[in-house]
Amino acid sequence: MTLPELLELNFNGHSINDFIAEVNTIADKTEKHPALKDFPEYFTPPEKLREKAVLLVQLRDASASGDRDKKAEKMAAWEDTKLAVIMNGKHITMLSLHRNDPSILLNTGYKLKQKHIAKPTSSSSTDLLAETPGLELRYMQSGSGPIVGAFTVIITKAKNRASTELQMSDNPSDESSWNSQGIYAKSRIEYKGQPSEKRVYFRARYHQDGGVSPWSPVVNILVL
Template identity: 35%
Template sequence: MASVKDPYDRGYRSQGVNDLIFTTDHVAEKAEVHIAFQGPVAEYVTLSPKLKEFAAKMAAARDSGNIDLLNILMPQVVQALDFNADHVIRFSVFRQDASILNNAGYDFKQQNGVKVRVNLLDLMPEITLKHMEGVEGAYVISAKLAKAGAIVEYMWTETPEDEQSWQRIGDGTFNRSRTEVRGGVPTKRIYVRARYHENGAVGRWCKPVSIILL
């Protein structure tokens, strides 16, 4: 790899657990259909199912407070992401096709001080939920947005497996990173999902996150 210029921003190497879970899931989604991961691959390449398994294990360790396991998993995941990025670069060089570098789930480095444009529809918002202190049945949605002012649609349900049960939150779309929601029923577990809107089109839903209302 020394003779090949690395186009990718390897910022995931210093990410916290929440961001790394999001990155791993995103790269896994892209790897399902990306040409570099179709057919036989080298043993150092981690395919989509294993990446999703890594993300699920990190989420479970985070939720259970198992710091020791996270300290084992996170370096393994970073190495897997590194090796996969290297594989995409090699594949692009072998095919002599720079377009292969696109849509692999990795951000590009800044070029001449200008960051490569983010296509929101290729991404999924990362959201967390927490209780609103002192307000019964209320909670706060915090979203890590891919760019400032991005428009996000939120929906909620008590039965995430039933697609027809999902309902819009408020007017449905918001362009801020913090949204307060009131009027929920205490003791109920609810699930919230989000997706980006851009130029009249919509992206993919993120994985639902849940909270038990107080």
């Protein structure tokens, strides 16, 4: 059995300029992806991908005059960078299959293989991109009462196992303050050891087939 092709990893039809742009996009997305923080030794991290993209720009310009040696260097660097990007994509595919979490394939900079995207069935035809998740925040309890610095985020979903992105902020009016907490298939996320007497805000949105829904209404809780 071969590894399923869930991501588009064929870059042979790209011009060098398009390929360089895609490498930089993949590097940026990798840096922000919540599931891509610890890399195996064969994985090329974002800063190394950017270095490869910079080298390709330099060799592209240096070979523009027709220098055959520079052209050969450019082609070798191009193939080396393709291999690095393909190996990263294979790792993301394996991680998604290992965790049984297709949301890991989203927001990676890679295009999804369209034929592998599951289509809604007639019995489950909710268009998640027209919906928003429901959010509720509850203090975690012990036998003696609420636990200091602990609370639970409860996500009410329009469809079972929907992929939901969660963000948190301490200043919701500042868009740059929103931090991704990950993309979840589960509906309960526990927070412990949070700073006391601090109010935190949450919002969520669905991910489906490479698209995203609007953000949910913001909810907040004062950490005990």
